[in-house]
Amino acid sequence: MSFKIIKNSKPSIGVVGAGPAGAMAAYLLASEGYSVTLFERRKEVERKVCGEYLCPEGVRLLRELNLLDKLCEGFSELQGMVLVSPTDVVIPSYFPKKANVNAENGLSLNRKTFDQNILKLAVDHGAKLLKDKTIVSAHQTSVGSWEILDTNQDKYDFDLLIVADGRQSKIGHSLGHLKAVDTKRAAIHCYLSRKTDRGLRLGEMHILKDNGYCGLDPISDDEVNFSIVCDSKKLKKETPVSIINSAISNSKRLSAMFDLLDGKKSNDIKIVSSLKNKNLFIAGNNLAYVGDAAGFIDPLTGEGIYNALLSSRLLATNILSSSNLEIALANYKKQKKKLSFQKNLLNHFFQFLIRKPLLVNLTARYLKKSPERADQFIGIIGNVHSPVVGFIKMLAA
Numbered sequence: 001m002s003f004k005i006i007k008n009s010k011p012s013i014g015v016v017g018a019g020p021a022g023a024m025a026a027y028l029l030a031s032e033g034y035s036v037t038l039f040e041r042r043k044e045v046e047r048k049v050c051g052e053y054l055c056p057e058g059v060r061l062l063r064e065l066n067l068l069d070k071l072c073e074g075f076s077e078l079q080g081m082v083l084v085s086p087t088d089v090v091i092p093s094y095f096p097k098k099a100n101v102n103a104e105n106g107l108s109l110n111r112k113t114f115d116q117n118i119l120k121l122a123v124d125h126g127a128k129l130l131k132d133k134t135i136v137s138a139h140q141t142s143v144g145s146w147e148i149l150d151t152n153q154d155k156y157d158f159d160l161l162i163v164a165d166g167r168q169s170k171i172g173h174s175l176g177h178l179k180a181v182d183t184k185r186a187a188i189h190c191y192l193s194r195k196t197d198r199g200l201r202l203g204e205m206h207i208l209k210d211n212g213y214c215g216l217d218p219i220s221d222d223e224v225n226f227s228i229v230c231d232s233k234k235l236k237k238e239t240p241v242s243i244i245n246s247a248i249s250n251s252k253r254l255s256a257m258f259d260l261l262d263g264k265k266s267n268d269i270k271i272v273s274s275l276k277n278k279n280l281f282i283a284g285n286n287l288a289y290v291g292d293a294a295g296f297i298d299p300l301t302g303e304g305i306y307n308a309l310l311s312s313r314l315l316a317t318n319i320l321s322s323s324n325l326e327i328a329l330a331n332y333k334k335q336k337k338k339l340s341f342q343k344n345l346l347n348h349f350f351q352f353l354i355r356k357p358l359l360v361n362l363t364a365r366y367l368k369k370s371p372e373r374a375d376q377f378i379g380i381i382g383n384v385h386s387p388v389v390g391f392i393k394m395l396a397a
Ligand SMILES: Cc1cc2nc3c(=O)[nH]c(=O)nc-3n(C[C@H](O)[C@H](O)[C@H](O)COP(=O)(O)OP(=O)(O)OC[C@H]3O[C@@H](n4cnc5c(N)ncnc54)[C@H](O)[C@@H]3O)c2cc1C
Pocket: 016, 017, 018, 019, 020, 021, 022, 039, 040, 041, 042, 048, 049, 050, 051, 052, 053, 054, 055, 133, 134, 135, 136, 164, 165, 166, 167, 170, 171, 187, 189, 227, 272, 275, 290, 291, 292, 293, 299, 302, 303, 304, 305, 306, 308
């Protein structure tokens, strides 16, 4: 494979996908004078299926980039999470504060506004946005640049291709960089209004009796972002409304909060599957993946947005600090793999745990005994601690 040698000039950059990962990469590189073209298949930004929770470390990252006010104005803080076991053990927990500086809470976002804000930032700083452009293939030319093709057969050529087309990455699959999509799990998503007072600004994570879980994010007084992740097989036997209703009626806490859904009003419920992908390539050959396209496990720990922003920041920092693109990409790949390693292990552990109700209940009782222990536990989920540090703190509490 030959590489294009880029000397004394900034590589031209094509970014496929204008979600948080693509838009953030476009902003960071365009604002440093790179010529960046951003391709987005949608005509307008939509409110994506997402728990809309930004973890404390994501908030800290945006503050560090001086972007928190610009991107998150008007969103409410989340102070922690209520964890609920299958036997209704309820554990309120708060994001642990680090000894002195940079203590952050999480945020309840509106994904449409948030994604629009990052995109605007990228465009205001010089990125060229091509909307309604679906990229269907990419191939490397003999001089090492990347040629991409859209559905109208229009071709575009770039020195560097950044792939940010989400967890089902079309480019990743067409280049053979992504393992086959795993469709064993599906998410059912809707917005519900609470019948009780809003109470504290806490998200909720309910582990259900049947290997599934349910996440709640109180976006506003009348809007709770509600999602259930379950085995896809369940959707062959039951309707989404009946799955939501049985989660509500089987839980004292959920039934105190929500009325059962009316089957006739089921049109606002969305279902997404393919909740897992593994990228075996990440970066090299004048190409880099960021965000979900670089790997996605399961929304259980709610850190996809943070990962999207962080991966783009890591990539941009490496590109900006090295005059050799291949070295920059190799460094990015190494750092990204290192970051994912502990988190992947943790996610696999959690996925194992939620399939064992007895263990979940034992863990719930263990956490319930000490509020500090529970706080350290959600500190891991909020990325306040790395998994190893978090577990040590939890055991010490
Ligand atoms: C049910 C569920 C709940 C979740 N809850 C949370 C949560 O609470 N907190 C959290 O942090 N994360 C959550 N996530 C994960 C989060 O939504 C993602 O990690 C995040 O959106 C990743 O950003 P991204 O930019 O990589 O991808 P995306 O946001 O998916 O953006 C990809 C963009 O690429 C565009 N695109 C795709 N293909 C093409 C193409 N061929 N050509 C051009 N454009 C293309 C798409 O239109 C899209 O705009 C959740 C995910 C799911 C499924």
